[in-house]
Amino acid sequence: MRTPEVQQRIESRLLSALRQAGLRLTLQRRAICRFLAQSEDHPTAQDIYRALKPQYPSLSLATVYNTLDALVRLGAVHRLGEAGDDAAHYDADISPHINLACIRCHRVVDFPLPDVARLEDVVRQASGYRILGARMVYYGLCPECQQALNQEAQPTAAASE
């Protein structure tokens, strides 16, 4: 559960990014930023659209894509492509943290990341990049999928229980 303080901080950061880029803070953009700040998982454009449509009946899917695109271009939001489903997922938490991506069930869960400040400095100086955000991705099998794979391999032993 993301604490209200964290939500508030993320929402403010997203709105600031839009404002500083000279973009207008429309009702729709505010709603999308608020939703991104609140959601713990990594929603797709469709997820956001479906969640906000009831409260904002005029909302268009194109607007969701436009806003997400603007936020990604500003570096305020990350676009994730590890999920096996074809839709892009978005993450408003751009602080260095680990994403654990299961290659079987395609879930992507967060994991706190120990200090990487030094690493970031090394990369910044050697590459010349202006670094806006970071993300460590480990690909693997989550505990549930490891168990499921074991049961698939020996189905009789488990079934005779």
Place this chain on the structure above:
Amino acid sequence: MRTPEVQQRIESRLLSALRQAGLRLTLQRRAICRFLAQSEDHPTAQDIYRALKPQYPSLSLATVYNTLDALVRLGAVHRLGEAGDDAAHYDADISPHINLACIRCHRVVDFPLPDVARLEDVVRQASGYRILGARMVYYGLCPECQQALNQEAQPTAAASE
């Protein structure tokens, strides 16, 4: 430039992964694995298809997708979604390394990663994941795009040169 030894190692690893999974090593799959092992950048399915079509005229795009999907499911290849263009990119180098993703020009370049073995152990033990590969993603602006943005901001100063 990827050294021939590295190419060979990657190609062998991909073929082994397919073999160990009980999948057949067809001519097409061998060609796709070889191409993945050789390409330094992060090709899309289309890139692979176009590159191999001349030499394998019967090759189908569906086969490319099937093979890539199999390799991703086996954890032998990573699917990247940071590129802003809509197609998924694939990376056969699953050793821990940094991807520098420019949010403006969408290029994704590799960067060698200092030792993260300790970090990986911490994550493995705390999460229960079976970790198959890792990738650090820094989002930011590459040197060229920083320069381009500066010129856009002060076009007259540069033009009066």
Place this chain on the structure above:
DNA sequence: TCCAAACTTAGAAGCATTCCAAATAAGAGA
């Protein structure tokens, strides 16, 4: 050599994402 299962192929279908033109709303200035 023969067979069953796995694989490839081409094209159709599905769906995420982008594009477009008309309608609307934000924000600056009077």
Place this chain on the structure above:
DNA sequence: TCTCTTATTTGGAATGCTTCTAAGTTTGGA
């Protein structure tokens, strides 16, 4: 507060990546 300019929203069409399907082909074992 009112007006105006311009960015933005909207819905639907278009694009293009990816998946699906059925038929033909190939693989590897017996």
